[in-house]
Every structure is written in C-alpha cells, then in structure tokens.
Amino acid sequence: MRIGLVDVDGHNWPNLCLMKISAWHKARGADVEWWQPGGRYDVVYKSRVFTDMYSKDNIEVNNAAKVICGGTGYGLQNRLKEDVEHIYPDYGLYPQFGGIAYGFLTRGCPRGCGFCLVSGKEGRRSRKAADLAEFWQGQKEIKLLDANLLACSEHESLLEQLAVSGAWIDFTQGLDIRLTTPDNISLLNKVKCKMLHFAWDNPKEDLTGYFKRFMEMSRIKAKQRLSVYVLCNYNSTLDDDLYRIETLKELGYAPYVMIYNKPEAPPVIRHLQRWVNNRRIFNVVQSFADYKKSLRKEEKIGVCKRTCGFGQGAE
DSSP, rough: OOEEEEEEEOSSSHHHHHHHHHHHHHTOOOOOEOOSSSSOEEEEEOOOOTOOOOOOOOOOOSSSSEEEETTTOOSOOHHHHHHHTTTHHHHHHHHGGGEEEEEOOOEEESSOOOSSSSHHHSSSSSOOOOOOOGOOSSSSSSEEOOOGGGTTEEEEEHHHHHHHHEEEEEEEEEEEEEGOOOOHHOOOEEOOEEEEEEEEEOOTTTTHHHHHHHHOOOSOGGGGGGEEEESSSSSOOHHHHHHHHHHHHHTOEEEEEEEGGGGGOOOOHHHHHHHHHHHHHHHHSSSHHHHHHHHHHHHHHHHHHHHOOOOOOOO
C-alpha cells in the first residue's frame, strides 16, 4: 500500500497521531510519505489539531482511493485504534525535532473548563494512558502533552519514571498548581525540568497561595523554567488579567498570555499579550501603563511620518 500523510496545521510541531499512523503502516510493509499532489495513494490521512478559528483546511486531496480526516480540528469523535494508539511513534517524520520524545502519560481532566476540549474528548477523569517507555527510548528531551498529570491517581509513579529517565522534561500543557503537595513537589524536584508550565485561567479563583507554596518548596527558581499560562479574553476584565500577571511576576514566575478567540479579541488584549510574551520588553518596561505610553509615542511618530512625508522613498 501507498500511504499519504497531511499535517493540516503545518510542520511547526510534530503531529503525534500521524507519527503513530506512520509507524503502524510501516510495520505492515506499507510505503508512507508526506502527501504530494502527484501520483496515487491507497489511503491519505489528514490530521488537524486546531479548529477553523486558528487553522483552515484548504488542502484538497483527489488522488487517493480513500481519505481519512481526524483530530480535534475535525471533531471529537475520531479515535485511533488501540494498537495504533500504543505503538512507538515514527519520529523520522519530523527530523527537525530529532532527539525529542513526545507523548501522553495520562489522558483526561476533571476540571471541565468551558474553553477546553479535553474533558469532552478524553473524559472528566485523569487516568494513566501509558508508561514512559511507550514513546521514549533514550532521547535527551521529553515533551509531555498531558492535560492534567497531577490529577491522575498514579501520578507519583509516573513522576518517578520521569526522574529515573534522566532526560530533560518539558510539561508543555501545564501542571495543575492546585494539586501540588509536599510529596509531589518533592518528586518534581528530582525531575530534570527543562520547562515547568502551570496555568491560572480563572480570574475568580485566587491561586496566589498555591504559587507561593510551590516557589518555597521547589528547587526551580529560574523564571525561564517556570512559566504560567494566563488565559485572557474569557470571563475576565483587563484588571483581572493585570492582577494575575503582576502577581506571578512578583512571585518569580514568567506569565505567558493566551488569548481566547484571538481573532475577535480587543486591541488592548493583543497589546497586553505582546508586552508580556516578549520577554525583552516585559523585563524592561515594568508596567502595562508604561507600555501603552510607548505605543502612543510610536503611533504619534508614525502619524508624523505619514503627514510630513518622512520615511518615504525618493522618486
């Protein structure tokens, strides 16, 4: 068989589903490649993580006997078969990310947040999905994709696996700061954390105490390794957003603004994101008020250039 793969979202991040599909078909003797408009395919798999808000599917496949579309970008119903889900991924599809292992130790989340698809897709309970060896074979770095690892009843044994691996661990989706305890913080201290993400999404829930305790008990103190996602434009005011951002900065964390429904977000929220997420700007310009002043100065200069003719090319 000849199998074609389409990463609809692009190649800026490995598509784990396509990596597993590739491995499964190659194990059965199939020829697997990235889809090309020329030639013929028996099956083409199109995978898409993001919805229309962030990713458009403009790729028309008309040279295959069968086209299968999957991923949350198409809906929550499509699932990989169990023998595909638990196969070692084909990391060769993305050589640009060599030396990094990607995978899930757990699936599901009990929170059921309205802005998140995880509970609808994976269930309202965090459960163990795999041991580390299922997707890691000695790579120096591991990027975990778990939605809520600490909510799993077996999370301590999974943290021990990560510690024993000796690899650099990036908790990409965020650990639940509300579920940190002296015991699991002690285990996290044994893990080589390349990046430890948390999240403070709900402005109505003050998590300051949890973040203070973690900072006191954790061996990780560097901001470049302690990041906190801050969801904006979802049931929050600008004051709500600034409180979380400024509190995290004061406690020694690096806030990272995530905008809900970004295409329709007001300009002030986009400016807030740029101020926070550009570390150079955030570390130099101490307040958002000062940042807005600098923007107004830039706008005045721009108006002056347009009205006075400065900066225009000679004719």
